[in-house]
Amino acid sequence: MSAKVEVLKQSELLNRLVLDRHTTEEVGRVTQLWLDWQAHRVVGLTCKSGFLGGKKHHITWEQVNTVGSDSILVNSLKEETESETLELLESPIGVEVWTDAGNKVGKFVDYIIEPETGAIVNYLYSSSGWQGMMDGIYTLAPVAVSSVGKKRIIVLEEAVKNSDQYTEGIHERMSQAAEFIRSDYKKTLEDMESLKQGVPQVTENLTDQAKSAGDKFKEQFSDGKNSSQKKDEE
Structure with a gap:
């Protein structure tokens, strides 16, 4: 069984799968909710099934057994929907x-x-x-x-x-994105400037290390050459 949910939006119920709780058969998918403005509550729903949604079922909210994260389970579908004529209260989305x-x-x-x-x-x-x-x-x-x-x-x-x-809203998100881009661009420029300023120092350090290594090599080479000359003289 699907997990129960505490609250959800009307739009999240649209196209939700509806199953008969007792037969486990698929009833259809939600296409419309009925909204009672006086009581401020949903009193039912409509779902469609079959080729091009040709088969329609009206279901009262009392028939709803469980609203899960993946489906809606309903009770006593045939008896109640065939014996009652339900008035469709459209949700005025977009007014x-x-x-x-x-x-x-x-x-x-x-x-x-x-x-x-x-x-x-x-x-x-x-x-x-x-x-x-x-x-x-x-x-x-x-x-x-x-x-x-x-x-x-x-x-x-x-x-x-x-x-x-x-x-x-989209404008607020765009504004936040623009601010992030500006901030990121500024940081990039600062990093580039720091790198730029650090290059001479890095080059200087590398030059000093190379010179020191060269001097040591010359020193070792000179010592080796002198030792070889002494052996030859002996």
């Missing part, structure tokens, strides 16, 4: 995020789920740079959501001002 003061702050991009109950831990939105906010993904508590429509959601402005950054 605009506005504050109750009339300011556009970004786009709704994802949400974090507690798998055991389907409860929303945090909503995630991308910043549009409102009030100098860095680009990136920010968290928004469920209680901050005021109203929801097909094109936009309205949230409490004070909550947006105090929202935490979830991930850095």
